[in-house]
Amino acid sequence: MVNKNTKRAKRFKLLISVVLISALLLGLAGCSSSSENESSSESNINMNQEGLPIVGEPITLNVLTVRWGNMGDTFKQNQWLQELEKQTNVKINWQVMSSNDWGEQKSIMLASGTLPDVILGDIVFSDSDIVNNLSFFRPLDEYIDQYMPNLKEAMGETPEMKRISTFPDGKIYSLPSRLPSRPKSSNQPIINQAWLDRLGLKAPDNTEELYKVFKAFKEQDPNGNGKQDEIPYSGSGDIGVDLLNPFGITDLNGNSMMVKDGKPVFFPVSGEYKEAIKWAHQLYAEGLIDQEIFTQDNTMVTAKQQNPDAAIVGFSNQWIPDAVFGKWKDEYIAIPPIAGPDGQRYQPGEPDGMSLRRNELLITTSCKYPEVVARWADQFYTNEASIQNFWGAIGTVIQKNDDNTYQLMNPPAGTSADAWYWEQSLRDFGPKYVKPDFEKNITLDKNVGDGLKLVIDKYGSEYVTTPFPNVMYSAEEFQELPTLTTDIDSFVRTTRAKWITEGNIDQEWNGYLKKLNDMGLERLIQIRSDAYDRYTSIK
Template identity: 75%
Template sequence: MGKKRAGKLLVTLGLVSTLLVGMTACSGGDSGGKTAESSDSFNQTGLPIVKEPITLNVLTVRWGNMGDTFTKNTWLQNLEKETNIKINWQVMSSNDWGEQKSIMLASGTLPDIVFGDIAFSDSDIVNNLSLFQPLDDYIDKYMPNLKAAMEESPELKKLSTFPDGKMYSLPARLPSRPVTQNQPVINKAWLDRLGLQVPGTIDELHQVLKAFKENDPNGNGKKDEIPYSGSGDISMDLLNPFGITDLNGTGMMIKDGKPVYYPTSEEYKEAIKWAHQLFSEGLIDQELFTQDNTMLTAKQQNPDVSLVGFTHQWTPDAVFGKWKDEYVTIPTISGPDGKRYQVGDPNGLSYRRNELLITTTCKYPEAAARWADQFYTNEASIQNFWGAIDTVIKKNDDGTYALMNPPAGTSADAWYWESSVRDFGPKYVSPSFEKNIILDPSNGDGLKLTIDKLGKDYVTTPFPNVMYTAEEFQELPTLTTDIDTYVRTTRAQWITKGGIDEQWDAYIKKLNEMGLERLVTIRTDAYERYNSVK
């Protein structure tokens, strides 16, 4: 082991050792071996949750160096007073969490609660079930807010039920989320300069891209325009008009109500041939499959003139810097069958699982469950997604809620992350409550909901975020490493160089040799289990 690597590991071991000692020292306070339920201190309903104060250790992971400013959220601070449960937040950085997580799982020494789906993946949980409490009984006895949410939105339970039929983690439904994922974005300034209309079909898009390439729409006298650009993954959105959509990146989609592996379909083949035609005419960025995000951003935010004509994005204002006002989101492009297909989820991109786990070392699981249930009200959820009322959110006399403007020099999104747990943790906003939330339609979350209307009617039902067994998790990496790499490599080759007709049969044969049938069986079995949850 090299010196730098050994040093980094020693530092990591030291950090985790310190964390584990802290957890052992104060987890649950002095319980005397009693659970909260068996103690006279525990209240099964109402507040406080416990008559005598206890402490729960709650571990959460934050992106990069976000820190712990969210703990100053007034709602969270009031919750400690109202429940009599003090929270000892253990805030970890995603930068080095991978190594810390492995050591923690291997040691079996965990905090009372793990908060947020970035901490442990499905496979982490499935392969370490003995470390986590099954939550079904706690939900039934102590979590009326979550029970009501699951009755209103059954997707919450379907998403969070593990292969053995139990719930080991709690779900979330985020507020004011769109239905669409990335949508088509075009340089409207270029269209106007060339007297062109917004394209609505693949043939019209083809003609617009040719005009972008040939007519100097950025006006600098150079042929430096890039009609279409994106990353290799975003290039998949180019295939949408042919009915190819893949929200969760599994290679699977739902067709006529059944799961199918689309990289072997005729629709996929025709989509690749169309993309190759565009590439061969210089209408697609020639570095599409080789550029990294730094290279792409340099093109999107070129200092002198705008360079990109068409792409797919969450919102145009998020990527184009000083040129953002030149770009608009347009309706989903229709394909050769005259239909439009948009990546997204008709249920909304709102649902999450693994947002809270109660470990088997927690001395007060009943109190922890009741504490978690406090997050599942509408007001609690919006305050844990954006920030506290009277700090980030203004509650109006008419029952509506509006977001305040961020401090000068701070973006709205950064402010929300500083002021709340944001995407992470349990929460539930009822679909009927969302009409009471007022968002600015010109930026951020409000802008996405505005442009969402352009594509939401065309969103296809995705292959869902299914759950796998421990045995399936053992098989999947071997299968997907070979198969996914081969599919990505051939897709890039066929788009850039052509040859799909000549090589198709050999491609199908190779996939079958790699175990495609077994991969599809695993995905399909997981899909059927997912749909069997009631």
């Protein structure tokens, strides 16, 4: 029986949450102005159609954004953001929430229907949040056409920005971004070069060579500590299907979908997937894959990757090695994708660059001055504005040279480059657009962070497969999807883990296919195919 005090505590916690979020909503409701008697008409706020300032008299916009964990609001110190307030006469009342407890607060906000003027960052509301609450958000097509020349130019140059932002009803409700200096490839093969050198081995090129290297890593004590503690391949069961990449299986967005020959494909029912699982089982059965790969959490993985006494992980798929291997990071190098049985290489990623995002800014129907917000948001869609909102301000994080090139400064001692960028900027969140041909003017440190990733990207970029795109679903489709994906995704994951650890895929394959069909796989593929057709038809 549940303790009565526990029930009271839960009710009290919920009450406090409701009270706090209600207070926040009251503070967020509606734009404010420096003039108490100012009316809500555009003429009374004296908005300029072009140039700066945007408005004659200062007004204040309430802008809600969410940050990861306990990052806080240090990004507000960004000098470009502060100068923008002075230049535009648009003051920002930032409402900064933590992702730790945003889920509960978001539900209360959407239930109440009381929203701030502006939502900034794609972490705030998901596609389904927006599609199921469209009455809270303004269609932006006319505002883009009339007040956002920078964004219009960007969409003309990079049409994918319009494609990813167009909702099923044909309208745009959220603004996109294109992040600067992004790679084409996602996680790539990372191997311990020090181990290879000690054993007199070369980096593996194909699955046969990889198997031999794994065997040597397991049996020949490459870390030299006299123990057989080496783990040839390790990671978490949630790392996706990176181990299956050599067989043409890639899963950039974690939805078990790819695009092959221009058509959406659910790869867990393919012949290539079946053969990949057989290969992975052989590795597991011989102890060449971490025996805890499907049961360990990220803390356990990190403990192995950063084992204090000696490096014990030989190979994995990572974004960059310096982000995960701690003091052993210099032992690891990136290598090209491992060639599969067909002689081809397959790399998860995005052929057009992993830079495009949507839902980075929404204007709510609570806002009295959407024209002002549109003009304000358009200021973010320039090269210099974007790099300062991704890394940090010029003069603080970025050095601008006399030849109009830009160089990132070194972070303070004891701070990683990535952490520093998040402290000093909006980073991944908010509107941005850096022209592709402008990126040659940006110099990044090739030894760490974003610069190192671009160096590593050269190994895999030409082999990047076509992922199933970030399509948009209708409200009706969103009602069906959770039931379908919850059952199907769970069954695919648990079956994959079982087959890799225990085998028997041949004997169980037909029953597996039948159960997926009974769960509604055909309907799931149809929904995703319809969404894909809408996406590709947008011009």
